[in-house]
Amino acid sequence: MGSKTAENDSEGGGNAPPSSTKANATGGEPRGAHWSRDGDGTLGEGDADDDADGANGPGIDTSLNSQTVSSTNMKKKRKRSKKKSSVLKQSSPPRVPLADLFPDRQYPHGESQPYECVVENTARTTAEEVRHQSRHHIEDETILNDYRKAAEIHRQVRRWTQETARPGQTLTDIAVGIEDGVRALLDNAGLETGQGLLSGMGFPTGLSLNNCVAHYTPNPGQKDVVLDSSDVMKVDFGVHINGWIVDSAFTMSFDPTYDNLLAAVKDATNTGIKNAGVDVRISDVSAAIQEAMESYEVDINGRTFPVKAVRNISGHNIEQYRIHAGKSIPFVKNNDNTKMELGEIFAIETFGTTGRGYLFDGPGVYGYGKDPSAPKKITSHLASAKSLYQKINENFGSLVFCRRYLERLGVERYLAGMNSLVSSGHVELYQPLMDIKGSYSAQFEHTILLRESGKEVISRGDDY
């Protein structure tokens, strides 16, 4: 692999992907165009009017595992369109609150997947049983329905993103578009004190290009990045209601050159989901992910690159207001005998790269997150640190946020205070994560609930 790295570096010198740019301009079809055609346009029943224009035919569902979601929705949808002359549908950009699209306030279930093998309950230790008692919330109908609402909002906003994000737009426009959409559908602008804790963005919208593998978000006051037709863009955003976060991501490209890279990572993520389950060893999930991912190669400008699973970033479990709750699911073989447990929530995500597969911190800042175990009040000689800390507690709690989220609340001149909170350890700083120059990377991610009845892939859609 060392030699591959050297090759890649020298290629990186003349870094612009030479012929892919050409292919883009002519032959390449925007990935979003695939999506808008391939999917059935069903983002829940609210989308019902689509039937009228005949856009939906049979066999439109080309995605891997979306049978449950799409077929049930299609049936309901047809019925409804007949009954009502004007069914409310989602606007573009998305601005119709989800509650208005679902008058009965019952939101669509995620995809159900059975556990691969049923493990006897008696095998569980007492400690696990006890921990499970405190995790019974995912069987609570109210929490579950809210969680499904957040997932449906994710599907509707990402559908719009896939249909409209195009080269020539700035990353700020795309990020703000996503965030405005999420907040409108939640019907919560999050501008009043405390509202952001009720519902909102789960973390900073990630728009990471090419060799930036993860954790890039545009910051105010910095030179904006314009999306290029040769870019491979990971779109990673979260929607939370009462701190229960849907964490789901996909990758967009506008050049078929990268189709195999995207296919590898989508396959790896679906393999991870398939292998996940109660009492399953995390190392077994990791091994399956790696095997799927690394069975692919991608040809870029006449050179063949193996798709590598990224080594130092992983999937994770989620708890209320905690995006990374302590368990990690690497994408490479490991000796971690930790098991997944009943009642847990996991973000199953994978990253594949044509680069080295080892990430390093890039320049700039992605976001900040309060240490969940940090005290409510702090003593600091810096007044700005104290007031900033209060703002964070009131609006984000331990949710990760970015500078844009802070500035829309009217917070100004916070950098000195923030630096102080970071160095005192009350707040953690997140930076962009990079692979080597000239490399390309992709990501797909779903949130799954390990329920009694099986896995619920809550963020599954017809797109991925």
Ligand SMILES: [Co+2]
């Ligand atoms: Co995640």
